[in-house]
Structure formats: structure tokens, C-alpha cells
Amino acid sequence: MRPEATPVIHAVGLTKRFGSHTILDHLDLEVAQGERVALLGLNGAGKTTFMRCLLGLVPFEGALRVADRDVHGGGREARSRLGYVPQRAPSFDGTLGEVIDFFTRLRGTAPEAVEARLEALDLPLSEHGEKAVRTLSGGMLQKALLALALGAEVPLLLLDEPTANLDAKARREFLRSLQQVNDGTTILLASHRFADVEAVADRLLVLHRGSIAFDGRMQELRERVEDAVTLWIKVPPAMRDRARQQLQTTIELSTVLANGTALGVQAEHTARVDVLLELKRAGIPVEDFWTETPSLHQLLEGVLGLEAAEGEAP
Amino acid sequence: MIARAALFVQRELAGALRARWFLAYSAVFLAGGLLLVTFGLADTTIYGYRGFAKAFTGLVHLALLFVPLLALFPAAASIAEDRESGALEYILAQPVTFGEVYTGKLGGVSVAILLSLTVGFGVAGAVAVLRGVPPGLVVVLYAFVALLALVFVALGLCFSTVTSSRARAMTLGILVWLVLVALGTLGVMLAFIRWGLPEQLLVTWSFLNPVEAFRMGVVSALDADLSLLGPVGAKIIERFGAGGTAALAALSLVGWVALPGLAGWVLFRRRG
Numbered sequence: 336m337r338p339e340a341t342p343v344i345h346a347v348g349l350t351k352r353f354g355s356h357t358i359l360d361h362l363d364l365e366v367a368q369g370e371r372v373a374l375l376g377l378n379g380a381g382k383t384t385f386m387r388c389l390l391g392l393v394p395f396e397g398a399l400r401v402a403d404r405d406v407h408g409g410g411r412e413a414r415s416r417l418g419y420v421p422q423r424a425p426s427f428d429g430t431l432g433e434v435i436d437f438f439t440r441l442r443g444t445a446p447e448a449v450e451a452r453l454e455a456l457d458l459p460l461s462e463h464g465e466k467a468v469r470t471l472s473g474g475m476l477q478k479a480l481l482a483l484a485l486g487a488e489v490p491l492l493l494l495d496e497p498t499a500n501l502d503a504k505a506r507r508e509f510l511r512s513l514q515q516v517n518d519g520t521t522i523l524l525a526s527h528r529f530a531d532v533e534a535v536a537d538r539l540l541v542l543h544r545g546s547i548a549f550d551g552r553m554q555e556l557r558e559r560v561e562d563a564v565t566l567w568i569k570v571p572p573a574m575r576d577r578a579r580q581q582l583q584t585t586i587e588l589s590t591v592l593a594n595g596t597a598l599g600v601q602a603e604h605t606a607r608v609d610v611l612l613e614l615k616r617a618g619i620p621v622e623d624f625w626t627e628t629p630s631l632h633q634l635l636e637g638v639l640g641l642e643a644a645e646g647e648a649p
Numbered sequence: 650m651i652a653r654a655a656l657f658v659q660r661e662l663a664g665a666l667r668a669r670w671f672l673a674y675s676a677v678f679l680a681g682g683l684l685l686v687t688f689g690l691a692d693t694t695i696y697g698y699r700g701f702a703k704a705f706t707g708l709v710h711l712a713l714l715f716v717p718l719l720a721l722f723p724a725a726a727s728i729a730e731d732r733e734s735g736a737l738e739y740i741l742a743q744p745v746t747f748g749e750v751y752t753g754k755l756g757g758v759s760v761a762i763l764l765s766l767t768v769g770f771g772v773a774g775a776v777a778v779l780r781g782v783p784p785g786l787v788v789v790l791y792a793f794v795a796l797l798a799l800v801f802v803a804l805g806l807c808f809s810t811v812t813s814s815r816a817r818a819m820t821l822g823i824l825v826w827l828v829l830v831a832l833g834t835l836g837v838m839l840a841f842i843r844w845g846l847p848e849q850l851l852v853t854w855s856f857l858n859p860v861e862a863f864r865m866g867v868v869s870a871l872d873a874d875l876s877l878l879g880p881v882g883a884k885i886i887e888r889f890g891a892g893g894t895a896a897l898a899a900l901s902l903v904g905w906v907a908l909p910g911l912a913g914w915v916l917f918r919r920r921g
Binding site for chain 1 (some may be wrong): 656660663664667669731734735736738739741742743744745746818
């Protein structure tokens with residue numbers, strides 16, 4: 336059930352074409368206040384184009400409103416209702432303090448609100464304000480842009496693959512920062528990383544060929560992940576065929592894969608131990624075993640009913 | 650709207666000071682202007698202020714060489730550089746209009762260039778006045794140089810909106826400047842002699858080419874001397890008079906500021 340309040344994002348028949356190529360095809364969508372939505376899709380699915388439509392940066396057909404403000408006609412009013420964190424923080428000229436000052440004045444945001452956010456994000460202006468932006472790490476810059484977006488206290492936060500260019504530590508810190516977002520703020524996150532989606536989103540939208548191919552809850556994706564985990568088992572090469580036969584006849588398995596060195600088994604997570612026990616019972620020594628979680632890309636292929644990639648041992 | 654555009658003007662000015670081109674340009678204009686005035690005014694003891702003609706011719710050529718190029722560089726970089734770094738998309742994702750960003754950038758680069766010109770030519774002009782050159786002449790020279798600078802700021806910004814990188818915008822700007830210089834009096838006269846085109850076309854071209862318009866306007870306003878004007882200039886002076894020629898040239902330069910400025914704005918809105 337979706338909340339009944341005025342949607343923060345409301346698209347009706349949203350269509351975007353580049354020449355003869357249709358990127359968004361009569362998209363209808365509502366996102367309610369406070370929802371945390373992950374926007375997923377394979378490369379070229381239209382995620383960034385959808386974000387650009389919301390920002391009013393590209394012309395489009397159909398109706399699109401952000402927090403009850405029409406995006407058509409430039410969309411300045413609509414943009415005043417959203418905060419944006421891009422994939423890669425731009426390398427602005429000047430110090431962090433100057434950049435923060437410029438954007439707070441441009442937005443008409445209270446400087447104290449942004450400063451408080453910077454403090455909370457462990458990037459106090461008193462310590463970093465005099466540093467040239469070019470000398471700051473990607474993670475620090477993304478945090479600064481997040482502080483600007485949060486300080487504006489807008490109803491919608493657009494995050495366009497904000498961790499794509501961050502290292503693991505910076506990514507963790509950034510995702511932790513998102514926990515400071517108020518409950519009433521709607522988040523729309525475009526991402527290629529399952530960990531990001533899992534940390535932020537409760538609703539998933541999968542774009543495919545310009546339309547919404549999947550609109551569901553995070554739990555549904557988690558279940559798909561559980562079912563799609565592959566247990567890889569390494570047995571002596573001479574016993575591989577026997578092991579394969581043994582498993583196929585004794586345990587109800589969805590798939591048994593094989594590559595040069597290992598057998599891959601896809602089974603319900605509760606049955607994975609049984610697989611190992613069955614091999615032991617049959618006198619087949621297990622030299623090694625490990626699990627492989629599918630990538631978000633592979634899951635999307637599954638959601639979209641596309642041909643899954645061949646299983647390979649990592 | 651004005652307040653937000655003013656923020657961009659401030660940002661461009663701060664960027665100019667930070668990048669140090671502002672100081673470098675001021676120094677170039679100052680050094681060049683002082684050298685020419687000092688040596689040029691050596692003749693004033695013999696010929697009165699008309700000896701300033703030498704320095705004045707030098708200043709005109711200095712302006713024709715440096716002012717367009719120095720105005721083109723920061724203007725061509727202005728939008729293209731922000732686009733390259735991703736800053737433009739982030740800026741346009743804020744509650745601002747394309748018009749505010751564009752006018753702010755145009756205003757910012759223009760003010761920075763005019764300030765550096767004022768510093769450089771201002772000192773050279775003051776020295777000239779102290780040594781007997783009428784202040785009116787210096788003011789008119791400064792006004793034409795400022796107009797020439799604004800023409801190339803507008804052109805540079807226009808190129809900056811349609812190119813994907815700073816380097817491309819600058820290359821395009823330099824190419825246009827070279828064409829305009831090459832199609833100055835001499836090149837056009839050769840073409841006219843070769844193809845026997847009507848004189849009216851040559852006169853019109855002299856006003857349509859901003860580089861030529863600047864040369865004609867400034868020379869006719871300050872010292873309508875045949876040796877400085879050349880045969881085409883002399884013909885134009887004969888037809889419009891010195892004041893009329895200067896006014897037409899100024900009008901042409903204003904048009905060259907307005908047209909690329911407006912074209913850039915339209916292209917910027919379209920391209921985003």
C-alpha cells in the first residue's frame with residue numbers, strides 16, 4: 336500500500352526522446368513523502384535521463400511534478416524543492432568555505448543549517464573551510480554536497496549513483512551519512528550497487544527500455560538474492576561427475592553448475608548444509624566451498640527475465 | 650533574478666583573481682601602454698600632442714593583438730570549463746534559471762576584463778594626459794578598446810556554450826579572430842581588386858568586421874590621418890566624416906556585443 340498524501344514525485348505519460356530513440360516511454364509514477372526509492376536498471380535504461388527530467392535540465396513530453404511544483408518551463412520552482420548529489424562531485428574553484436557560501440546564498444539556505452550538517456558529517460567548516468576544494472577527497476566532496484542538500488531541508492533528495500567513484504571506506508561513510516536524513520524526506524537513489532540499495536531503499540523501481548519493469552519492495556529483492564546465491568564446492572576432479580550425480584538424485588536442487596574446478600549449486604539457503612552433508616555421506620571429500628552472491632546486474636537480469644550470465648567460479 | 654545573477658558575477662570575479670589572469674592581463678596592458686606612451690610621446694616636444702600618433706598607432710595595434718585574445722580566453726573557458734568539470738550540471742540543478750547563470754557569467758567575465766583594462770590602460774592614459782594629450786582622446790580610446798574587449802567576451806562566451814571543452818572553445822575563438830584579422834583591409838582589398846567587387850561592399854565590410862570597425866572608429870575619432878587610416882579609411886571618412894565614422898564603428902561594435910551575447914544565451918538554453 337502506498338501512502339495517500341500528495342506525491343513528492345508525480346509523473347504522467349513522461350516521455351523523453353533523443354531523435355528517434357525513446358529513452359522514457361510514457362512513464363507513470365508516484366513516489367510518496369518519506370519513501371526511500373532505489374532507481375535501478377541496466378546501462379542506458381533511462382535512470383539518469385529520468386533524474387535530468389526531474390531537475391528540469393532536459394525538455395520532455397508528459398506531466399512531471401516535484402512536491403506539487405511543475406517541472407515544465409525551466410523548473411526553477413521544482414528545483415527549489417529538491418537537493419541533488421551527482422555521481423561525481425565537481426571540482427569547483429576556491430575553498431570549501433567559499434563553495435558552501437556560494438551555494439547557500441544561491442539557494443537562500445540558512446548557512447547555520449548547512450554548517451550543522453557538515454559538523455554532523457564530520458566535515459566541520461572550522462577545520463576544512465580554508466582547504467581548496469581540489470585538494471579534498473571524493474568522499475569529502477560528496478559529503479559536502481550532501482550537507483548542502485540536507486541543509487536546504489527539501490522534500491526530495493536525488494542521489495545519482497553518489498558512491499560510484501568512492502572507495503570502500505568513503506562509500507560506507509557516505510551511506511552512514513544518509514541515515515541522518517529526516518524521515519519525512521523522500522530519497523530517490525540511482526545505483527548499480529546492491530549494498531547501496533540495501534542500505535537506503537525500501538522500494539525498488541526497475542527501469543527497462545523506458546518503462547517501469549518492476550515496482551516492488553526491498554524484501555522481494557532480498558528473497559531473490561537468497562534464492563540466487565550459488566554454493567560452490569570443490570571436489571577432486573576424478574569425483575566430480577559422481578558428486579554431481581549424487582546431488583541431483585538425492586537433493587532437490589534448482590541448478591547444478593560446473594566449471595573447470597568446482598560444482599555450483601543453487602538451493603534454498605536452508606538446504607545448503609544438506610548439500611555438504613550429502614557429499615560427506617557419499618564418501619566424496621570436499622576440498623573447499625564458498626558462496627557467491629549475485630551482482631545487482633545479475634539480479635536485474637533475473638527481474639527483467641533476461642538471459643542470466645553463465646555461472647563462473649569467482 | 651538580479652541577486653542570483655550578481656552571485657555569479659562575484660564568483661567569476663573571484664575566479665579571475667584566483668587564477669591570476671586578471672593580474673597578468675593588467676600587467677600586460679600596463680607595460681605595453683606605458684612603453685608606447687613613453688616612447689611615442691617623445692615626439693610631442695616637436696609636433697605637440699599630434700606626436701602622440703605614433704604611440705597611439707602602437708596602442709591601436711597592441712589592442713588589436715592582445716585585447717581580443719585576452720578577452721577570448723577567460724570567456725571561452727567560462728561555461729566550457731564548468732561543463733567539463735561537471736560544475737555546470739550541479740549549478741543548473743540548483744533553483745536558478747539558465748538566464749541567471751548566463752548573464753552572471755557574461756557580466757562576471759566582462760567586469761573582470763574591463764577592470765584589468767582600466768588598470769592597464771588607465772595608468773598609461775594618465776601618463777599620456779600628464780604629458781599633454783587631451784583627456785578626451787584617452788577616454789575615447791579607452792571606450793573603443795573596452796568595446797573591442799566586450800565583443801570578444803561575447804564571442805568567447807557564445808563559443809563556450811556550444812563546445813564541450815575549454816580547448817575547443819578557445820580554438821574556435823582564435824580561429825574566428827584570425828579570420829577577422831586576415832579579412833581586414835589588406836586581405837579584403839586584394840579580394841576586391843581580384844574580383845572587382847563594388848566599393849560599397851568594401852565600405853560595408855569595414856563596418857561589419859569588428860576588428861576593422863575598431864580600427865576605423867578609433868583612428869577616425871582620434872586622428873583622422875590618411876597615413877593611419879589607409880585608403881579605405883580615407884574613403885569612409887570622406888563619405889561619413891570623422892564623427893560619423895566613429896559613431897558607425899561604435900554601433901557596429903555594440904552590435905557585435907549584442908548578437909553573440911544573445912546567440913550564446915539562446916544556445917545555452919537549448920544545450921543546457
